[in-house]
Amino acid sequence: MLKIAVLISGGGSNLKALLDAADDPDFPARIVCVGSDTDASGLDHARAAGVPVFIERPRDAATREEWGERLAAAIRQHGVDGSDDSLVVSAGLMRILPAGFVRAFSPRLINTHPALLPAFPGAHAVRDALAAGATRTGVTVHVIDEGVDTGPVLRQEAVDVRPGESEEDLHERMKQLERPLLVRTVRDIALGELELPGAG
Ligand code: GRF
DSSP, X not given: OEEEEEEESSOOHHHHHHHHHHTSTTSSEEEEEXXXXXXXXXXXXXXXTTOOEEEOOGGGSSSHHXXXXXXXXXXXXXXXXXXXXXXXXXXXXXXXXXXXXXXXXXXXXXXXXXXXXXXXXXXXHHXXXXXXXXXXXXXXXXXXXXXXXXXXXXXXXXXXXXXXXXXXXXXXXXXXHHHHHHHHHXXXXXXXXXXXXXXX
């Protein structure tokens, strides 16, 4: 059974989708902990599901790398250690993970991003797509490497932009595709049907 640590910063609707999927005894993965860099409201989804949560604030660490080490230690306490039966899912974590953390867990470290990478990396992908006049954007699940949203793409789904659509409305429509895409991707990794690049 695949053990998953989920990292979030916000409302956690992608986390909730994973928790709901993993509630089915037939789902081939279990969420063993949920971590955040802040007191994210989405942590309540984990608490309600009886999943342990932890908060590691960057300001409590002397350096970014030390923050990454603290995060890694908290995750390892729950048996997620980068080995083949474990996975770290960044689902709305609004921080760049330090290189040491990435080296410890990648490629068993994935992220969901609201754009069709390599287009529109970074923290404001939906806004940037609208500002560029894109008529199509989408969501990407990818392996995290040491760059910002540059790791190998695993799955993508496209969304047409409606004329005059607000950033909030577009992002909400995208998230309706993003949640099932993330759940399917995690399931396929757990079943060994989707190979992670570089994994043994
Ligand atoms: C998602 O669209 C994710 O791709 C982006 O932030 C959003 C998080 O949403 N990085 P939620 O907290 O899962 O509702």
